[in-house]
Amino acid sequence: MTSTLPATATSREDAAALDVADPLAHFRDRYLPLAPGVTAYLDGNSLGRPLAAIAERSDAFIREQWAGRLIRGWSEGWMELPEQVGDELAAATLGAAAGQTLIADSTTINFYKTLRAALALRPDRTRIVIDRDHFPTNRFVVESVVRDLGLEIAWLPGSVDGGVTVDALAEVLDERVAVVALSHVAYRSGHLADAAAITAATHRAGALVVWDLCHSVGACEIELDAWEVDFAVGCTYKFVGAGPGAPAFLYAAARHHDRLDQPLWGWLGRADPFEMEQGYRPAPGIRSMMSGTPSIPGVLAVREGARVIAEAGMPAVRAKAVALTELVVELADSWLAPEGFTLASPRDPARRGGHVSVARADARQVCAALVEAGVLPDFRTPDVVRLGVSPLPASFVEVWDALAVMREIGR
Amino acid sequence: MTSTLPATATSREDAAALDVADPLAHFRDRYLPLAPGVTAYLDGNSLGRPLAAIAERSDAFIREQWAGRLIRGWSEGWMELPEQVGDELAAATLGAAAGQTLIADSTTINFYKTLRAALALRPDRTRIVIDRDHFPTNRFVVESVVRDLGLEIAWLPGSVDGGVTVDALAEVLDERVAVVALSHVAYRSGHLADAAAITAATHRAGALVVWDLCHSVGACEIELDAWEVDFAVGCTYKFVGAGPGAPAFLYAAARHHDRLDQPLWGWLGRADPFEMEQGYRPAPGIRSMMSGTPSIPGVLAVREGARVIAEAGMPAVRAKAVALTELVVELADSWLAPEGFTLASPRDPARRGGHVSVARADARQVCAALVEAGVLPDFRTPDVVRLGVSPLPASFVEVWDALAVMREIGR
Numbered sequence: 001m002t003s004t005l006p007a008t009a010t011s012r013e014d015a016a017a018l019d020v021a022d023p024l025a026h027f028r029d030r031y032l033p034l035a036p037g038v039t040a041y042l043d044g045n046s047l048g049r050p051l052a053a054i055a056e057r058s059d060a061f062i063r064e065q066w067a068g069r070l071i072r073g074w075s076e077g078w079m080e081l082p083e084q085v086g087d088e089l090a091a092a093t094l095g096a097a098a099g100q101t102l103i104a105d106s107t108t109i110n111f112y113k114t115l116r117a118a119l120a121l122r123p124d125r126t127r128i129v130i131d132r133d134h135f136p137t138n139r140f141v142v143e144s145v146v147r148d149l150g151l152e153i154a155w156l157p158g159s160v161d162g163g164v165t166v167d168a169l170a171e172v173l174d175e176r177v178a179v180v181a182l183s184h185v186a187y188r189s190g191h192l193a194d195a196a197a198i199t200a201a202t203h204r205a206g207a208l209v210v211w212d213l214c215h216s217v218g219a220c221e222i223e224l225d226a227w228e229v230d231f232a233v234g235c236t237y238k239f240v241g242a243g244p245g246a247p248a249f250l251y252a253a254a255r256h257h258d259r260l261d262q263p264l265w266g267w268l269g270r271a272d273p274f275e276m277e278q279g280y281r282p283a284p285g286i287r288s289m290m291s292g293t294p295s296i297p298g299v300l301a302v303r304e305g306a307r308v309i310a311e312a313g314m315p316a317v318r319a320k321a322v323a324l325t326e327l328v329v330e331l332a333d334s335w336l337a338p339e340g341f342t343l344a345s346p347r348d349p350a351r352r353g354g355h356v357s358v359a360r361a362d363a364r365q366v367c368a369a370l371v372e373a374g375v376l377p378d379f380r381t382p383d384v385v386r387l388g389v390s391p392l393p394a395s396f397v398e399v400w401d402a403l404a405v406m407r408e409i410g411r
Numbered sequence: 412m413t414s415t416l417p418a419t420a421t422s423r424e425d426a427a428a429l430d431v432a433d434p435l436a437h438f439r440d441r442y443l444p445l446a447p448g449v450t451a452y453l454d455g456n457s458l459g460r461p462l463a464a465i466a467e468r469s470d471a472f473i474r475e476q477w478a479g480r481l482i483r484g485w486s487e488g489w490m491e492l493p494e495q496v497g498d499e500l501a502a503a504t505l506g507a508a509a510g511q512t513l514i515a516d517s518t519t520i521n522f523y524k525t526l527r528a529a530l531a532l533r534p535d536r537t538r539i540v541i542d543r544d545h546f547p548t549n550r551f552v553v554e555s556v557v558r559d560l561g562l563e564i565a566w567l568p569g570s571v572d573g574g575v576t577v578d579a580l581a582e583v584l585d586e587r588v589a590v591v592a593l594s595h596v597a598y599r600s601g602h603l604a605d606a607a608a609i610t611a612a613t614h615r616a617g618a619l620v621v622w623d624l625c626h627s628v629g630a631c632e633i634e635l636d637a638w639e640v641d642f643a644v645g646c647t648y649k650f651v652g653a654g655p656g657a658p659a660f661l662y663a664a665a666r667h668h669d670r671l672d673q674p675l676w677g678w679l680g681r682a683d684p685f686e687m688e689q690g691y692r693p694a695p696g697i698r699s700m701m702s703g704t705p706s707i708p709g710v711l712a713v714r715e716g717a718r719v720i721a722e723a724g725m726p727a728v729r730a731k732a733v734a735l736t737e738l739v740v741e742l743a744d745s746w747l748a749p750e751g752f753t754l755a756s757p758r759d760p761a762r763r764g765g766h767v768s769v770a771r772a773d774a775r776q777v778c779a780a781l782v783e784a785g786v787l788p789d790f791r792t793p794d795v796v797r798l799g800v801s802p803l804p805a806s807f808v809e810v811w812d813a814l815a816v817m818r819e820i821g822r
Contacts, residue, residue, distance in 0.1 A: 031478075032473070032474060032478035033478070034478075034481075035478070035479040035480070035481075038481070041481060043481065043482040046482050047477075047481060047482045047484075047485070049478065049481065050473050050474075050477050050478045054473060055470060055473040055474055055478075058469055058470070058473060058708075059466060059469070059470050062443070062461050062465060062466040062469060062654070063443060063461075063466055066458075066461050066654055066655060067442075067443035067444070067445075067446070067460065067461050067466075068446040069446070070445075070446075070449070070452055070454065070458060070460065070787055071454040071457050071458045071787055071789065072782070072787065073458075073655065074458070074655070078655060105516070105517070105520065105703075106516070106677070106702060106703025106704055106705070107703055107704075108675065108677035108678070108679075108702045108703030108704075109516065109520055109675065109677075109702060109703060112675055112702075132689065135678075136678045136681065136684070136687050136688075137676075137677045137678035137679075137702075137703060139689070139691075140676035140677060140678065140680075140681060140691040141675070141676055141677065143676065143690070143691050144674045144675070144676040144691065145674075147674075148559075148674055188687075235704070237704070243473070243477055243707070243708065244477060244484065244485070244489060244704070244706075244707040244708070245704045245705045245706035245707045245708075245709065245710075246706065247706070248703070263555045263556075263558075263559055264519065264520065264523055264552070264555070265548075265551035265552055265554065265555040266517070266519035266520075266548045266551060266552065267519070267546070267547045267548035267551065268519075268548075269551075270547065270551060273547070274792070275792055276547050276599075276791065276792055277547075278543065278550070279554070280550075280551040280554050280555065291517060291519045291520060291548075292516075292517025292518055292519030292520055292548060292659070293517055293518075293519075293646070293648070293655070293656045294517070294656045295654075295655075295656035295657065295658070295706050295709050296654070296655040296656045297469075297654065297655070297656070297708065297709075298656065298706050298708075298709070299656075371483070376481055376482055376483065378482065380687065381685070381686055381687055
């Protein structure tokens with residue numbers, strides 16, 4: 001989990017030297033250029049930049065596949081794409097063997113399905129553990145399910161360093177807990193949880209985990225199979241770069257497949273869907289987690305994102321994510337701390353995802369001024385500037401220049 | 412609901428004359444061409460053909476909007492698109508005033524949400540009416556909800572002419588029924604239900620309706636507001652032509668908005684989603700039916716489909732749908748009946764949607780041979796060939812030629 005790149009830069013020339021030494025630098029050319037006037041994009045943790053291949057393949061899909069094959073496309077491969085591309089994403093960056101991952105629906109819907117499937121495996125237990133810093137959509141889904149099924153929430157006590165820990169979990173984990181549902185990387189602080197240890201602790205208590213990987217996938221190493229994760233979900237429009245509203249992914253460990261029971265029954269989750277028979281009978285394996293028809297152009301965009309990660313190799317991608325965020329932290333210490341900004345992310349890169357948050361009371365105004373100056377960051381209420389550096393399209397000079405602008409604005 | 416076009420054709424020249432007289436004929440040029448070797452596309456009721464504008468706008472979206480605006484796109488209009496394009500589709504073809512329609516998720520998910528919202532409005536009732544010929548995904552969702560909530564299904568008795576009628580409904584409608592959930596056009600027979608009368612009968616019994624419009628939208632006139640429909644859903648990849656897996660639509664009547672309660676709570680359905688606050692609080696109006704992030708390219712494709720329908724005008728689109736299906740029925744009578752095919756759709760055009768089904772025991776083989784010969788129909792088990800004629804891209808000569816091929820194959 002440590003960088004193989006030297007991340008120290010005390011001048012813009014140093015930053016440029018880091019780019020020269022960056023083994024992934026050539027991947028930058030795969031992306032469509034930034035618009036005129038935009039000098040730095042530091043919101044890859046909200047919406048990744050488009051690969052040129054996505055524009056090309058999307059156009060080819062419409063003209064050749066959709067217009068050319070029409071309805072035949074479904075029987076010539078589209079129908080299998082949610083699982084195929086799921087397997088490709090799993091191999092590229094989830095550490096999951098084939099047959100356990102789907103691309104479909106949104107993170108919200110997938111979280112609902114996996115949470116309900118996990119609860120169905122622990123019918124005698126009554127509690128779901130989440131934390132207050134969990135991404136809102138997950139908190140809301142848990143609140144709804146708790147209301148529907150007459151369960152209760154066990155809130156994790158106040159987070160340490162902006163994230164979730166085994167120690168915090170120990171305070172609420174008991175034989176009443178059915179499911180522990182947490183974020184691998186906290187959306188606000190960027191804290192990277194020790195998913196292996198939390199999963200193991202959860203299992204020791206007889207409960208199951210549902211990990212939200214939205215903010216870690218494509219920036220952090222993930223080993224779902226090795227960690228013995230039960231269920232996981234995540235979006236593909238951040239570091240995977242599949243575009244606004246691209247379909248999300250869903251992982252369900254093979255050992256649960258013979259008892260998967262999620263309530264959003266749809267025709268594509270049924271065995272032999274085109275028999276149009278009476279009565280729902282789940283399809284074998286991961287397919288039973290499908291509901292309706294997924295966006296085929298969206299799934300194909302996920303394929304492009306998975307391919308570029310696979311080509312770069314996740315260890316190298318992670319190393320660059322660490323090096324980039326180390327540079328952000330260094331410059332925040334040197335340039336922003338004197339102006340009253342405080343680091344709101346872990347200092348230890350082993351506990352940090354792909355973005356760095358800095359806080360100051362006027363963060364909203366700072367973000368507006370950054371956008372005006374051609375640097376695109378992200379604002380999170382009430383006082384956080386999130387600086388998300390997507391490992392494949394971002395450069396060290398881009399980070400240097402962006403932080404230099406921020407120093408001027410922050411004065 | 413009657414044709415303004417003469418639909419009788421006793422020669423290919425007659426069919427060509429119908430195309431010359433067709434006021435919508437010029438819309439054919441808006442679509443990307445059929446692939447070499449394909450002479451007729453009669454599966455617009457499964458997957459519509461792409462408008463060239465969708466390819467152009469999709470590419471421009473990726474290059475200019477996504478790459479150019481990046482995260483700013485969300486605050487510059489993307490966030491409002493599900494409602495805006497919902498309103499556009501509603502105005503073009505749903506007969507619904509603004510503020511009641513969303514584009515998001517799949518039909519399956521939207522049906523789940525609207526069914527649960529309808530049930531929440533009738534908490535003291537225990538039954539859901541559906542029919543055996545309802546599209547499978549809807550039957551499966553109802554079966555799951557019934558299991559989850561301890562309700563029961565009241566199956567509509569055997570259909571008349573392949574569809575659902577007020578008389579059939581009367582046999583199961585009583586004070587136990589909370590929701591009547593039916594298809595406006597039956598996916599197999601093409602039977603067009605009298606949605607106004609069925610909705611009125613349902614309301615007289617104190618229950619609510621959820622209409623599935625998948626097979627009627629873009630081919631039949633729909634007046635959701637005038638019919639006082641409660642909820643409706645439908646896909647956009649058939650006659651609306653927004654592409655494989657494009658997001659579906661969802662309608663909830665304004666009179667229910669102050670009590671909408673659907674359980675797939677997500678961040679985009681919450682009031683002030685970017686405040687990231689604790690606790691779910693539904694957004695006002697139709698927005699509370701949102702869950703996660705919808706596909707923005709998908710929503711924009713729906714916009715193109717809605718625009719071309721609006722431009723053509725739904726009365727003219729419906730008139731052409733009637734004229735095209737009348738020609739299919741005529742030729743089926745003349746050419747296919749002698750070969751042992753039977754009409755499996757209503758003869759009365761006022762009771763027929765945008766496709767015509769013909770049945771013969773070897774329908775599967777007939778369909779395979781048609782595809783081989785460059786005519787793309789649709790097969791539905793066990794014995795049905797569905798001939799779906801999409802009013803805007805289809806021509807009368809295309810129908811003539813396709814049925815001529817089918818006559819030869821059927822001999």
